[in-house]
Amino acid sequence: MKRWPWAICLLLLLLSGCATVPGTTTGTVAGRSVEFALEGEGAPVVVFENGLGATLDWWAKVWPDTVAESRALAYNRAGHGRSDASMLLRDGAQVVEELRAxxxxxxxxxxxxxxxxxLGxxxxxxxxRKYPADVAALVLVDSTHPDQVKGAGNPDHWPTWLKLVxxxxTSDTAKQELAALDDTGAQVSSLPVDPAVPVWVLSALRAAGAPSALATDAERKRADISQLYPGSTQLWVDSGHGIPLEKPEAVVGAIREAVRAARVARDVRRAQ
Incomplete structure (x- = not known):
């Protein structure tokens, strides 16, 4: 059986329960219970967003060093972990507004x-792109491309065994998020990039698996993400897709650089 990026991602998801983010709790936001962890001191606040079907525990190995650097929030989207499910559309626009709330x-x-x-x-x-004035920096960890499910990446083209897995x-919510992924990508592509927001792109070197049309397409899109953000810093990490679990130090390093860059920019603004 060939190895595929999505399959590796799913297996890592099943293994992610071996480490947890301490201090998780729940709170009510807009009448819905949301599970989150909030720790650390200082600004800017570091905000984590999970991948498809994943929970905040994916950040367990990144969390301690992050909260030693600044205040940080990790949470579970609607329908994941102990966060209540939502009947609203699970596209990016809705997810972003729920996070802002x-x-x-x-x-x-x-x-x-x-x-x-x-997907996070x-x-x-x-x-x-929608709220650039609210963003000090962006760290993309083997991120989904806006065109990820176009062409060979379309789930209709996945092998039968992978569709079955x-x-x-995956939960109904994860299936809904995947179904909305193309619309979410279109939402991203329809908005301009603010060059004032610094971007770090962490890309996995060992995520492709065996040669295939899907793997080739995924690798092309992985390399292209940095081109969407002129001036971004792209770091190729000796890891599979699960960089937060396999190479957490790479994520921590990018976050530290982003936090420090944000603080320098803040100090410059204050001095003007």
């Missing part, structure tokens, strides 16, 4: 350092 409810002021893995990276791209191991 959570940030307001916890009195966490912008600008933020946004960190997103996989696509959501954070939308956040940064996905259907059997």
């Amino acid at each position: 959570l940030l307001r409810a916890r009195d966490l002021p912008p600008p933020y350092v946004l960190v997103g893995h996989s 990276g696509l959501y954070m791209q939308l956040f940064a 996905f259907r059997a191991t």
Whole structure:
């Protein structure tokens, strides 16, 4: 059986329960219970967004060093972990507005350092393009490309066994998020990039698996993400798709650079 990026991602998801983010709790936002962790001191606030079907525990190995650097929030989107499901459309526009509501409810002021893995990276791209004044920096961790499910990446082209694995191991919410992924990508592509927002792009060197049309397409799109953000810093990481679990130090390093760059920019503004 060939190895495929999505299959590796699903297996890592099943393994991610071995580490947890401490201090998780729930709060009510707009009448819905949301699970989150909030720790650390200082600005800017670092905000984590999970990948498809993943929970905040994907950041367990990144969390301790991040909260030693600044205040940080990790949470579970609607329908994941202990967060209540939602009947609303699970596209990027809705996810971004729900995240903004959570940030307001916890009195966490912008600008933020946004960190997103996989599909979470696509959501954070939308956040940064839609509300650039609220974003100090963007860290994309093997992020989904806005055109990820076009061409060979279309789920209709997945091998039968992979479709069966996905259907059997993911929640209804994750299936809804995947179904809305093309619309979310279009939302991202329809908005301009603000060159004032610094971007770090972490890309996996070992995510492709065996040669195939899907793997080739995924690698092309992985390399192209940095081209969407002129002036971005792209770092190729010796890891599979699950960089937060396999190479957390790479994520921590990018977050530290992003936080420090944000603080320098803040100090410059104050001095003017």
